[in-house]
Amino acid sequence: MTAPAFSVILATVHRPELAVAAVRSVLGGTWADLEILVVDQSRDVRTREAVTALGDPRVVYLHSDVTGLSRARNLGAAHARGSLLAFLDDDAVADPAWLTAYSAAFATLPRPGMVGGRLRPLWDAPRPAWFPAAHAFLLGLYDLGDARCEFPPRDLPIGANFAIPADVLRRVGGFEVTLGFDASRSGSLVAGEDTALGLRVRRAGLRVLYEPGAAALHHVSSAKLTPRYYLSRLYWAGRSHVRTSRLVGSPGVLASDAPHTPNRALPAGGPAQRIAQVAGRAAVLAGAAVELLSSRERSAGGAPG
Template sequence: MSAPHVSLIIPTQRRLEGLTTAVRSTFRQQGIEASSLELVVVDNDVQPSAQATVEALAAEAPFPVIYVHEPEPGVANARNAAMAKARGAFIAFLDDDEEAPEGWLAALLAAQKQFEADVVFGPVRGRAPAEIARHRGYLEWFFSRVGPAEAQLLDHYYGCGDSLLKRSSLPDPVAPFSAIRNHIGGEDDLLFGAMKDRGSRFAWAPEAWVWEDPVPARLTLDYTIRRAFAYGQGPSSACAIQHDRLGIARWMLIGLAQAAVYGAVALAQRLIGSERYAFTLDRAARGLGKTLWWGPFKIHFYGLRPAT
């Protein structure tokens, strides 16, 4: 059997409903031959809780579906386990809370060809249930990814969900994601940052958009503000990895100023009942993350074993 042109990868952990939606959306892709595709679903639960679901979905699939069980918790562990099984020259990542329209993959591939890109990113459209009334606009914005209106090369990068990677461009084509980010996330930032330093080409495909349907537990300010704080830690943490003390100091000072200014504005907005309160609080949290970025302040979002 010849190797597929594209390996679709969906990491999952105890989200069977979202996984089912994501997987079925890959079956509906148009503009590319099914014979050139495969799907790898990697289950990062301690128990193989997604196996029966994936095997049932495989019976509907127009291309091979490979189930991988990676019991060792961690987002990098999961991605690397899938990469080790994937055989495609290109790797397309979709999250288990995302749903891809029919032209998604074809749009990613078209942008890759047009710009000879090493990585292509597409937009994400956050979608909150109608019953979510409080801060709904902010929550949908938080879970969205917005970029240029036109397809183009980028001088920056986004996250791994809704992306296409050229395998031969990766520093390590089998296990490119660093285990040091297993539990806090940002394993994709480390990879793409290293690729940028090596001169890799990043592109944007506005037609390659996907829906994102966060689980209800994430549709709260408690979750998003903690996540915003963690996002803010990124620049300072990256400088620490590079032993760039001046960079760390610079980002910490910037973050302190942002936290102070946006924190004061957010407090005023809350007192007057402004709908912008959540957006401003988010910016304050990102600033504080730049300042408080080291060990005790790291927040674990991934790789947690279920309670027993």
């Protein structure tokens, strides 16, 4: 069987309706030379049944009893046959030209080592005016406008929507399994697996591009629009920053600092946003401090880090 140009990898857990909508959006696009690997970590059969019911031979269902977003993505990549790997979150919906735009980006020279797409919101609840535009990445949103360009020095592609050549992913070692959301880590929101991957690609001397045509809509649930979630995510962003630094070197500025190039995914402005951003910076610094102290205690006690 001839290998497809693209392997789309979609990790999911207990969200069959969203996962099927994501798969349908890719199948309904303008690019047909593809396979979709759905990596399911659910404890029931609903997702398996929903994916199988699609009846499309380009869709491959994989199940893993081992949890973790990074592990799911690594499993999908290990089974992928395409030379280009595209990653989409299970709660995102790809634009019809999604893979066509990625193909065009990878055709530029020198070949990029990684390309990130545009992510706009699909609100499941009204957007609160206080949520800072500078922290749109917490909601999986990213928009630099309509022109293809190099990613700004402080930014890297968001894991919800990006693509990478399979040989580059192997070269940089895949996804770091100690980072990324994992249901088995009770109470933990450690992320950073996409940042670690992007850093390794950059440090390999490869280009990292933003491709606006590779666009997707990303569901934003009401649970992510509360002050408690906002501060919790930034606290864990601080901890993730420290862990990423230990693994691959400093990822740059803390997540509380605004990037040089504005992320246009959310409208900016207003005193409420400024107050929330100050509170968010404090949460990031607190998380970073706790992680530094915890790592020192583990080192002093001889426990594994």
